[in-house]
Amino acid sequence: MKKTPTYFLLDIKNNTAYITVNRPDKLNALNTLVLKELSEILTTLEANEDVRGIILTGAGDKAFVAGADIKEFQEFSSDEAWQLSKSGQEEVMDNLYTFPKPVIAAINGFALGGGLELAMACHIRVASEEAKMGLPEVSLGIIPGYGGTQRLPQLVGRGKALEMIMTGDIIEAKDGLQWGLVNHVVPQGELISTCERLLEKMYQRSSSAIAAAIRAVNIGLMEPERGYEEEMDAFANAFDTPDFQEGVAAFLEKRKPNF
Ligand code: COA
Numbered sequence: 001m002k003k004t005p006t007y008f009l010l011d012i013k014n015n016t017a018y019i020t021v022n023r024p025d026k027l028n029a030l031n032t033l034v035l036k037e038l039s040e041i042l043t044t045l046e047a048n049e050d051v052r053g054i055i056l057t058g059a060g061d062k063a064f065v066a067g068a069d070i071k072e073f074q075e076f077s078s079d080e081a082w083q084l085s086k087s088g089q090e091e092v093m094d095n096l097y098t099f100p101k102p103v104i105a106a107i108n109g110f111a112l113g114g115g116l117e118l119a120m121a122c123h124i125r126v127a128s129e130e131a132k133m134g135l136p137e138v139s140l141g142i143i144p145g146y147g148g149t150q151r152l153p154q155l156v157g158r159g160k161a162l163e164m165i166m167t168g169d170i171i172e173a174k175d176g177l178q179w180g181l182v183n184h185v186v187p188q189g190e191l192i193s194t195c196e197r198l199l200e201k202m203y204q205r206s207s208s209a210i211a212a213a214i215r216a217v218n219i220g221l222m223e224p225e226r227g228y229e230e231e232m233d234a235f236a237n238a239f240d241t242p243d244f245q246e247g248v249a250a251f252l253e254k255r256k257p258n259f
Pocket of ligand 1: 026027070137140
């Protein structure tokens with residue numbers, strides 16, 4: 001990024017980029033500028049070879065992200081709403097979903113509407129015990145617009161997804177864990193260190209293999225008829241990588257691989 005973002009804190013340490021949505025007075029709600037800045041940050045981090053993974057969280061202890069900015073879209077026409085949904089999905093949510101390095105959402109409070117959609121676009125979700133999650137759009141007379149109707153059923157199944165979407169209920173972290181919406185629930189004070197531990201394990205693995213695995217999983221979910229073929233191709237391509245040479249050599253020499 002050329003200039004300092006208005007709504008983000010960005011820190012890069014030990015191969016991890018810590019992205020914090022920093023709009024706590026509005027519970028980190030996603031307005032157009034927040035989305036534009038996040039898209040730019042992701043583009044920069046994808047190209048940064050020092051960065052091997054991302055932890056995405058919200059500023060303050062109350063909210064991860066409390067949704068799309070309701071005030072901003074209150075006067076939108078349906079054309080403007082379509083554009084909002086399209087650019088949010090394509091420039092941010094899809095970008096996170098297909099990001100070639102691991103992305104973990106550290107859900108530190110409310111993750112509602114677009115906030116939960118943002119967390120669902122990440123590869124893994126770790127929630128604090130205080131986190132509360134939901135897709136309350138139907139109480140505003142709208143539906144989720146950043147991929148929620150597609151990604152929630154992938155994580156919790158159709159029945160629970162429709163229950164959450166049709167009731168608009170906000171659920172506790174422990175229910176999110178039981179339903180498969182989040183991978184782990186930990187005390188607030190252990191949220192970031194838990195994400196760091198997961199990433200540290202991944203950094204010991206092959207990053208080219210991780211990128212190929214993310215891609216194969218995603219293609220299988222987005223275009224199911226292509227999933228197995230993509231896996232075969234990616235499996236074959238992996239045999240041409242230096243990481244394959246190193247991984248197999250390390251196994252045979254009974255040492256740790258140095259990727
Ligand atoms: N869009 C815009 N502003 C939001 C927001 C959103 N999605 N969520 C919270 N805010 C703002 C509030 O308007 C308030 O701003 P103000 O101080 O200028 O009035 C500030 O953030 C604090 O929120 P507040 O509602 O006072 O906090 P609370 O603790 O009473 O309630 C929530 C917290 C999360 C339950 C409540 O803010 C809420 O329901 N937010 C909307 C959630 C939602 O429907 N999201 C989906 C949008 S599609």
